[in-house]
Amino acid sequence: MTYTNQPLDGSAYFLYHSIGQYDGKARDSLAALGEFTSVWGANDDEQWGMALGVRQKFIDGWRRLINAPPGTLTTTENVTTSLHSLISSLPDDLLRGKRVLVAADCFPSLHFMLTGMAERRGFTLDTVPLRQGAAWVDDEDMIAGWGADVGLALLTWVSSTSSHRIDLEALVAHGRKMGSLIGVDITQAAGLLPYDVLDPAVDFTISTSLKWLCGTPGAGVLHVAANLARQCQPELRGWFSQPNPFSWDLERFEFAPDARRFDHGTPAIMANVASLPALEWHAGQDMGALLAHNRALTGMLIEAVDDLGLTLATPRPEHQRGGSIMIALPKTIPAGALLQQLKSDAVFADARSQTLRLSPGVLTTQKGVEKLLQSLRLATIPK
Numbered sequence: 471m472t473y474t475n476q477p478l479d480g481s482a483y484f485l486y487h488s489i490g491q492y493d494g495k496a497r498d499s500l501a502a503l504g505e506f507t508s509v510w511g512a513n514d515d516e517q518w519g520m521a522l523g524v525r526q527k528f529i530d531g532w533r534r535l536i537n538a539p540p541g542t543l544t545t546t547e548n549v550t551t552s553l554h555s556l557i558s559s560l561p562d563d564l565l566r567g568k569r570v571l572v573a574a575d576c577f578p579s580l581h582f583m584l585t586g587m588a589e590r591r592g593f594t595l596d597t598v599p600l601r602q603g604a605a606w607v608d609d610e611d612m613i614a615g616w617g618a619d620v621g622l623a624l625l626t627w628v629s630s631t632s633s634h635r636i637d638l639e640a641l642v643a644h645g646r647k648m649g650s651l652i653g654v655d656i657t658q659a660a661g662l663l664p665y666d667v668l669d670p671a672v673d674f675t676i677s678t679s680l681k682w683l684c685g686t687p688g689a690g691v692l693h694v695a696a697n698l699a700r701q702c703q704p705e706l707r708g709w710f711s712q713p714n715p716f717s718w719d720l721e722r723f724e725f726a727p728d729a730r731r732f733d734h735g736t737p738a739i740m741a742n743v744a745s746l747p748a749l750e751w752h753a754g755q756d757m758g759a760l761l762a763h764n765r766a767l768t769g770m771l772i773e774a775v776d777d778l779g780l781t782l783a784t785p786r787p788e789h790q791r792g793g794s795i796m797i798a799l800p801k802t803i804p805a806g807a808l809l810q811q812l813k814s815d816a817v818f819a820d821a822r823s824q825t826l827r828l829s830p831g832v833l834t835t836q837k838g839v840e841k842l843l844q845s846l847r848l849a850t851i852p853k
């Protein structure tokens with residue numbers, strides 16, 4: 471593939487819902503990996519101190535980002551394993567005979583996993599549907615379907631197909647009245663919108679570092695509130711689930727009192743090494759400015775969608791959306807062909823079926839948006 475409009479400076483990069491980029495990401499990650507491998511390959515005994523130290527920095531960086539108290543957050547491979555780890559560790563009677571509530575626009579991987587778990591764990595998976603023609607599940611419908619028989623509700627803070635942002639406060643307030651466990655998947659807005667595990671207080675939070683945080687694959691996280699963690703007995707457990715991994719007496723396995731109990735074998739530290747520079751970069755940014763930049767560019771996109779007579783598949787009010795603008799493309803504009811055209815113009819976006827996903831981040835510029843709109847305008851002209 472050759473790009474007609476070099477250089478690839480990120481000005482027309484719209485994929486922050488998938489992989490986030492910042493200036494220097496490759497350089498920083500390479501340097502961190504280089505440092506890691508030089509210690510790892512040295513003929514001495516410095517390896518574990520360094521590796522576990524990096525992992526702890528990653529954990530602490532994430533803790534600061536979402537205000538998770540010490541001992542309530544650990545690393546995972548991805549969001550799906552985070553959720554699996556939590557649910558499979560709950561006391562057996564907690565979900566038996568109850569409903570687990572999700573919205574139809576939750577991330578499919580989590581739905582696949584929950585469907586497979588339902589029978590074994592004895593719960594009914596209840597998926598709140600989209601209204602006819604709607605691009606996201608209404609909070610109202612979620613609340614209407616949420617009764618006292620809901621053992622656990624998984625909330626998707628921001629949807630990956632519409633960028634709809636739920637009213638977290640209202641949903642959590644309702645869930646508290648129903649006495650349900652409440653977990654939140656924050657993947658689509660972590661690092662872009664402020665999130666606090668204590669406000670409103672939720673039972674668990676799951677995410678990955680790939681998107682607005684600009685990390686790498688494999689760098690997932692699981693936050694579990696301390697009082698819930700104490701009741702959890704993870705099925706997948708091992709030496710790292712203990713207060714002291716080096717306690718090897720076979721008769722004396724003991725769970726750590728905190729989120730370490732969700733660890734098991736040797737942690738997969740490489741993803742933390744590769745992602746830590748991005749977390750540190752992010753921690754040095756003005757989050758208000760990052761968001762204001764996104765709001766300015768997404769505002770331009772909404773205006774253009776209206777001008778071009780296209781259908782917006784994202785809520786208009788800022789407080790109801792994450793960082794993306796989704797467009798429901800008409801049949802006359804096949805998404806595949808449009809994406810190919812965009813790519814040849816060095817404009818990077820993607821689509822889910824006919825839904826075009828556009829997520830402007832720190833590197834995206836007004837000029838980049840104009841370039842995207844030029845192609846979009848051409849595509850809307852009847853042939």
Ligand SMILES: Cc1ncc(COP(=O)(O)O)c(C=O)c1O
Pocket residue numbers: 487488547548549550551576577579626628629630655657658678690
């Ligand atoms: C809302 C949401 N949850 C989860 C994920 C990723 O899940 P996993 O890390 O299990 O692949 C994504 C990825 O796009 C997402 O948008």
